[in-house]
Amino acid sequence: MALDRAVADYLRHIAIERGLSANTQAAYRRDLEGYLAWLGAHGVVEAPAVTAAHVSEYTASLRTPEGQPVRASSLARVLSSIRGLHRFLLDEQLVEVDVAREVRPPKLPGRLPKAITIDQVRALLETTDGDDLLAVRDKALLELLYATGARVSEAVGLNVDDVIDADIVRLLGKGGKQRIVPLGSFARDAVDRYLVRVRPVFSGLGRSTPALFLGQRGARLSRQSAWLVLQRAAERSGLESHVSPHTLRHSFATHLLQGGADVRVVQELLGHSSVATTQLYTLVTVDNLRDVYTQSHPRARWTAGGAAPQA
Known part of the structure; x- marks a missing residue:
């Protein structure tokens, strides 16, 4: 299956079956559009052609992009979108392996709660x-x-x-x-x-x-x-x-x-x-x-x- 069609099916899945909010759907769409663009630039347009190496390389490109690096919280969200997509592809039997399963999001720094006196x-x-x-x-x-x-x-x-x-x-x-x-x-x-x-x-x-x-x-x-x-x-x-x-x-x-x-x-x-x-x-x-x-x-x-x- 073509990746753009697979992403469209996944976005439909999270909207209808999972009932995610419009804002969350929009965030997933933005994240996956960037992922698709990167894969396309590397000649990958079919879902079964994506490998774990592709996911790792894309992650690395987000950590050290030209200009301002992506924050850990943003990177974690992008990886969540990608992992969700590849789980969906495996569940739908469109691929034989979840290539994003071993990719872990960055550990986010602990934020201390704020209190007033x-x-x-x-x-x-x-x-x-x-x-x-x-x-x-x-x-x-x-x-x-x-x-x-x-x-x-x-x-x-x-x-x-x-x-x-x-x-x-x-x-x-x-x-x-x-x-x-x-x-x-x-x-x-x-x-x-x-x-x-x-x-x-x-x-x-x-x-x-x-x-x-x-x-x-x-x-x-x-x-x-x-x-x-x-x-x-x-x-x-x-x-x-x-x-x-x-x-x-x-x-x-x-x-x-x-x-x-x-x-x-x-x-x-x-x-x-x-x-x-x-x-x-x-x-x-x-x-x-x-x-x-x-x-x-x-x-x-x-x-x-x-x-x-x-x-």
């Missing part, structure tokens, strides 16, 4: 003080996000019945996994106030729904709306760094570890399947300790002129 969280939450209906709802939402470390999708997916015994919330995480997380007194008070004063008003403006957090028209609050709530609060609090709902999740974990919480407990609270993911936050706290030590200890750093500080 406790004082910054406090300033952020204080921007929602007030008796206005939206302010009361926004306070409850932000307090809950920080108190539980919930993902924004988990927070907006909450139903009223998921608030158990006033101080415990049941979150539905990735893969449909449920976990129970304490709510904390500040979040509990904010949620109680919202349930009593605001939710009945908003609920009366729309169709009946079990959702905990509602918009002004009575429908379940969307992730985008929750993101905008946080953005407005961040702007009012004067936070210059980018703040997202995940920032509160990162801050939740970081502040727990700084306070002495065991990493396994934090793992359970966050709903991480692997403790290795949670351990990223321990690196954040170590960096913070190092910074504080360097700034505070009289013999931890040199003066600007290169001389040792006086004891």
